[in-house]
Amino acid sequence: MAYMIDRYPSEDSPRLGAMTLHPVAESIPRARRWFRKFIAPYDPACSVDDCVLMISELVTNAIVFGRSEDPWLVRVEWFREGDSLRVEVHNPGFPANVRLRRPDANDAHGRGLLLVDSIADSWHSGPSRFGGTVVFFMVDDAWPS
Template identity: 80%
Template sequence: MAYTIDHHPCEDSPRLGAMTLHPEPESVPRARRWFRKFIAPYNPACSIDDCALMISELVTNAMLHGRPEGAWMVRVEWFREGTSLRVEVHNPGCPANVRLRRPDADEAHGRGLLLVDSLAASWHSGPSRFGGTVVSFVMADAWPA
């Protein structure tokens, strides 16, 4: 199966990189590995571990909740916006389905967005420019001003 990685080492480009993943379990650790590898040259000051964890949660949610009409992929992109890092996860699901839950202690699932909400400076969900849904998070002060 083909996976794609778009890596833009050019400092002028706000998009630092992107990856397209098949909706399968191996894509979650693959997304973490690729993000770590391709963000490293930019040396962000924010926690790469926190970013990788949030990417894992959002890719998992994209695979679990995406509602494709045909074959589809999960797309992850990351951008430098001034001093911040913004990461987007795109899937073909409906934007109205994204919501922050507060699960009971005995529930095994439902904490992904709660984790993103607690670690990121901000997060957002809405329609994706590729169709479907995008969920993004921002890490403030990733680079000096």
């Protein structure tokens, strides 16, 4: 795994940090730990626990649904956009396959995006600038002015 933290984000580069993860189950708790560690210096006012939960769900989905003939990685990046926090998760899957499900009470899977939808102020999916898919969520008022 690789990681990066941008100690002094600017208007030209609002990224606070990034990490690349292998598409294996061990990367899910690693993503939670590293995000928690690297967001701490920025002292966000939002719930880091909520962000960690949403990252966990999106990284899980990226690992489960990412597809490529070549070796690939999951990329997680987080940005400050005004007073909001934006977290992106990239994988080589197909953007059209991202959908919000409404699982039955007995279904064992399918609640990840439902959790993100209920916690985040907004979320979106589409083509990634790295190729494949990006799913991101926004948390408003992460740094109130």
